[in-house]
Amino acid sequence: MKEYHNDQSNINETNINTESRRKFLRGLSLLVGGTVATALVSGNSLSVAMAHSLNPVNVGHDLLSDGKIFPLKQLKQLKSICAIVIPKTDTLGAAEVNTHGFIDNQLFHCYEQAEQEKMIQLLTLIDEVATKSFSQSFTELSQDQQFELLTALDLGKENFDEKQRADFKSLKKLICFGYYTSEVGASQELRYIAVPGGYKGSIPYKDSEASWGSQGLYY
Amino acid sequence: MTENLYINNTKEVYDAIVIGSGISGGWAAKEFCERGLKTLMIERGRVVEHRKDYIGENKAPWQQPLRTKVDNLLVKEQHQIQQQCYAFTDATKHFFGNDKDLPYTTAKDTNFTWIRANQLGGKSLLWHRQSYRLGEYDFNANKNDGFGNDWPIRSADISKWYSHVEKHAGISGSKDNLENLPNSDSLPPFEMNSPEKSLQKKFAELYPQRPLIMGRTAHLTKPTALHLSQGRVQCQARNECQAGCSFGAYFSTQSSTLPAAAATNNLHIAPNSVVHSLIYDENTNRVKGVRVIDNDDLTEREYFAKVVFVCASTIGSTQILMNSTSKRFPNGIANSSGVLGHYLMDHNYNAAASGDIEGFEDEIDSGRRPTGLMMPNFYYKPDSKRGFLRGYALAGRAYREGWQSLQHQDGLGVDYKNKLKQAGKWRFGLYAQGEMLPRFENQMRFHSTLKDKWGMPQIEFDCQFSDNETNMMIDAAEQAEKMLKAVGLKNVSSRVMNGPPGLAIHELGTARMGRDPKTSILNAYNQSHDIPNLFVTDGASFCSSAVQNPSLTFMALTVRAVDYCVKELNAKRI
Numbered sequence: 059m060k061e062y063h064n065d066q067s068n069i070n071e072t073n074i075n076t077e078s079r080r081k082f083l084r085g086l087s088l089l090v091g092g093t094v095a096t097a098l099v100s101g102n103s104l105s106v107a108m109a110h111s112l113n114p115v116n117v118g119h120d121l122l123s124d125g126k127i128f129p130l131k132q133l134k135q136l137k138s139i140c141a142i143v144i145p146k147t148d149t150l151g152a153a154e155v156n157t158h159g160f161i162d163n164q165l166f167h168c169y170e171q172a173e174q175e176k177m178i179q180l181l182t183l184i185d186e187v188a189t190k191s192f193s194q195s196f197t198e199l200s201q202d203q204q205f206e207l208l209t210a211l212d213l214g215k216e217n218f219d220e221k222q223r224a225d226f227k228s229l230k231k232l233i234c235f236g237y238y239t240s241e242v243g244a245s246q247e248l249r250y251i252a253v254p255g256g257y258k259g260s261i262p263y264k265d266s267e268a269s270w271g272s273q274g275l276y277y
Numbered sequence: 278m279t280e281n282l283y284i285n286n287t288k289e290v291y292d293a294i295v296i297g298s299g300i301s302g303g304w305a306a307k308e309f310c311e312r313g314l315k316t317l318m319i320e321r322g323r324v325v326e327h328r329k330d331y332i333g334e335n336k337a338p339w340q341q342p343l344r345t346k347v348d349n350l351l352v353k354e355q356h357q358i359q360q361q362c363y364a365f366t367d368a369t370k371h372f373f374g375n376d377k378d379l380p381y382t383t384a385k386d387t388n389f390t391w392i393r394a395n396q397l398g399g400k401s402l403l404w405h406r407q408s409y410r411l412g413e414y415d416f417n418a419n420k421n422d423g424f425g426n427d428w429p430i431r432s433a434d435i436s437k438w439y440s441h442v443e444k445h446a447g448i449s450g451s452k453d454n455l456e457n458l459p460n461s462d463s464l465p466p467f468e469m470n471s472p473e474k475s476l477q478k479k480f481a482e483l484y485p486q487r488p489l490i491m492g493r494t495a496h497l498t499k500p501t502a503l504h505l506s507q508g509r510v511q512c513q514a515r516n517e518c519q520a521g522c523s524f525g526a527y528f529s530t531q532s533s534t535l536p537a538a539a540a541t542n543n544l545h546i547a548p549n550s551v552v553h554s555l556i557y558d559e560n561t562n563r564v565k566g567v568r569v570i571d572n573d574d575l576t577e578r579e580y581f582a583k584v585v586f587v588c589a590s591t592i593g594s595t596q597i598l599m600n601s602t603s604k605r606f607p608n609g610i611a612n613s614s615g616v617l618g619h620y621l622m623d624h625n626y627n628a629a630a631s632g633d634i635e636g637f638e639d640e641i642d643s644g645r646r647p648t649g650l651m652m653p654n655f656y657y658k659p660d661s662k663r664g665f666l667r668g669y670a671l672a673g674r675a676y677r678e679g680w681q682s683l684q685h686q687d688g689l690g691v692d693y694k695n696k697l698k699q700a701g702k703w704r705f706g707l708y709a710q711g712e713m714l715p716r717f718e719n720q721m722r723f724h725s726t727l728k729d730k731w732g733m734p735q736i737e738f739d740c741q742f743s744d745n746e747t748n749m750m751i752d753a754a755e756q757a758e759k760m761l762k763a764v765g766l767k768n769v770s771s772r773v774m775n776g777p778p779g780l781a782i783h784e785l786g787t788a789r790m791g792r793d794p795k796t797s798i799l800n801a802y803n804q805s806h807d808i809p810n811l812f813v814t815d816g817a818s819f820c821s822s823a824v825q826n827p828s829l830t831f832m833a834l835t836v837r838a839v840d841y842c843v844k845e846l847n848a849k850r851i
Contacts (some may be wrong), residue, residue, distance in 0.1 A: 066740055073567065098285065102812075129737070133495070140838055142689055142690060143689050143690070143693065144693070144694050145690055145691055145694065147691055147694060147695075151694070160344075163342075163343075164343060164344070164346070167343055167346075167348045167349060167350075168343055168346045168348065168349055169349070170349070192701070199279060205451055205690060208689055209689055212688070212689060216513070227685065231684060231685075234680060234684040234697065235344065235555075236344075238680045239338035239339060239344040239625070240339050241337070241339040244338060244339065245338065246700065247335075247694075247698060248679075248680070250337065251643075252335060252337060252513060252515070252645075253335070253513050254513060254514045254515065254643060254644035254645060255513050255514070255644070256512070256514050256644055257467055257468055257514040257642070257643070257644035257645070257646040258468065258473045258512065258642060258643040258644060259468040259469050259470035259471060259473070259642050260640045260641060260642060261640060261641060261642070261643045262640060262641050263639060263641040263700060264639070265638070265697075265699055267699070267700075268698050268699075269677070269679055269680070269698065269699055269700040269701075270641075270679060270700075272645070273645060273676075273679050274676075274679055274681050275338055275345060276345060276366060276368070276516065276517050
């Protein structure tokens with residue numbers, strides 16, 4: 059994992075693919091002998107196991123039209139919220155990887171209507187409070203003002219009650235899910251290993267290091 | 278693999294018909310084929326080819342349109358029941374049944390979750406792979422307290438067959454030398470992480486009678502020459518098993534038993550063949566074959582053989598027997614005792630406890646281990662003071678929290694992002710896996726009018742946990758909480774839940790073995806008391822549930838039954 063996670067600038071899909079495939083083949087050859095390893099890899103097994111291809115959700119990237127749930131105006135607002143909750147740092151943030159487009163798509167396909175409406179109402183509320191407090195829509199606020207407003211909502215203070223706070227926690231969950239299951243979130247902000255090669259009970263870890271983006275995703 | 282492995286219509290009279298291609302059916306077919314018998318395996322669903330048909334395998338979440346989740350519309354229309362299974366995701370959904378085609382009902386005020394996997398390989402593709410032998414106290418349990426009938430076998434009858442299947446399937450685990458959990462013929466266990474090792478030590482000091490062991494699981498931790506020759510290699514610790522594993526690193530029909538059976542050239546498979554009933558010859562008192570309905574076009578056809586092994590899953594097998602009626606057996610074939618469909622069991626997972634582990638901040642684990650730890654049943658010796666009969670195992674693992682746990686905290690922006698980037702605290706939890714008593718009133722029966730699209734009467738479940746199971750779960754939650762506090766965990770909490778039977782996916786009983794033909798369906802070799810050439814070797818044959826995950830015992834009972842059956846055939850007693 060060191061080989062392809064230390065140097066962030068060097069990471070792209072092809073590198074991960076080639077490097078982990080090479081590393082994996084090396085390990086596999088030691089394990090089962092060269093002939094069996096080659097047979098396994100040339101067969102369907104590894105082409106399936108190692109296949110990586112990008113398949114991004116495109117809704118929201120251009121921000122030219124309505125989404126499946128949110129009208130264009132709210133999609134833009136959601137993008138601003140994504141940027142405040144998980145901003146760009148050394149790695150891209152939630153807005154840059156189109157988490158707003160993901161949420162629109164995910165709400166449409168995987169959530170009940172009540173949950174969809176709750177999110178629409180939450181965005182409406184945020185905009186209303188922005189207008190009341192700053193006489194501007196949420197997207198027109200400075201980033202500091204946006205941060206201030208969302209912090210009050212996150213804590214259920216000032217203009218916001220506990221129910222609205224809980225709704226915002228649901229939105230934060232959607233933002234986190236969208237970001238940390240995106241390629242950038244899972245494999246650049248965090249560390250993603252498709253084929254670990256085995257289980258090690260203990261490896262050194264320092265607080266500054268990225269945790270796993272490849273744990274707890276399935277069962 | 279033979280070109281004509283898959284057949285549709287045939288007039289051939291086979292030596293053996295095996296109904297079902299899951300864990301039990303795969304083993305039955307392999308053992309018959311390797312003994313030289315021409316064998317027909319009948320599968321109600323489609324063909325799933327090893328590797329080629331694992332279409333969800335190794336896809337990163339961002340390569341899945343809904344990032345592992347399944348579209349609501351699809352769930353609502355086809356998988357309302359199946360989606361309750363923890364393993365139901367976008368990468369595995371095609372291995373679960375379509376609930377629209379597989380209706381069932383439950384009696385008033387009862388509930389039962391029936392998980393289906395109707396394709397070649399059955400639930401061997403989807404299972405959780407935990408593999409434990411039954412112990413002597415388990416075989417004696419019914420006899421000791423009078424619930425259920427006495428198992429007609431003991432450890433000595435089955436231990437060599439456990440070894441036989443373990444060596445071929447590949448079961449990883451430690452040699453723990455426990456009184457009621459016999460060692461397996463095993464591959465090395467998976468590693469424990471540091472907090473787990475530390476807890477194991479503390480448990481050993483404080484609770485010497487309650488050891489914490491590494492979960493025994495059907496994964497190749499160190500494949501043998503036999504496994505490598507089958508194209509199976511070491512487990513890569515992806516823990517995405519239910520999507521299918523091209524490494525063949527966990528046991529499934531596709532990775533293990535099917536290739537062995539096919540290599541003999543004695544195997545035919547009839548896919549898309551929904552068994553409607555067994556064909557019974559009253560004059561000879563033998564089953565002659567099976568009547569099937571085509572899965573797709575609903576046409577009828579028949580297959581014939583000298584013996585029939587029913588390995589269609591606990592509920593599936595009994596459904597077929599119940600639908601095979603004749604003058605002699607008006608209430609289901611082989612049912613002269615009248616207990617067919619009764620004594621339905623599952624395991625009870627309704628208690629859990631968890632807490633925080635302090636320390637170990639300078640380490641993390643690597644890879645996704647496909648098993649956890651197990652604290653085997655420590656109540657295996659009967660004790661009337663306990664307040665309930667039988668016992669439970671506790672399973673768990675230690676892990677460092679990731680973003681999934683940390684996301685709930687307050688905060689926004691760079692600070693929030695940086696907190697979620699780092700690993701959180703270590704957590705440890707235990708959940709119970711309790712034994713369910715065999716009770717006559719817990720049953721599956723035919724609905725009086727409703728049928729499915731193949732014309733099979735629908736199953737109506739009438740099955741509930743009793744006070745015994747409830748009291749057991751209250752105790753499990755208490756004990757787990759007490760122990761976790763004692764070994765030093767912080768913020769310990771426990772809970773008792775109220776889930777219905779079925780969802781442990783350990784359905785057992787309904788065509789039980791026994792010594793007495795008046796109170797059981799099968800004898801000690803899984804052979805029908807009534808009809809010598811009819812066998813049922815899956816979970817339907819269980820007399821009690823014990824607490825262990827049952828699949829390894831399905832395998833051992835099946836191979837033992839085949840060995841016996843072939844000897845009986847050769848001696849012309851069948």
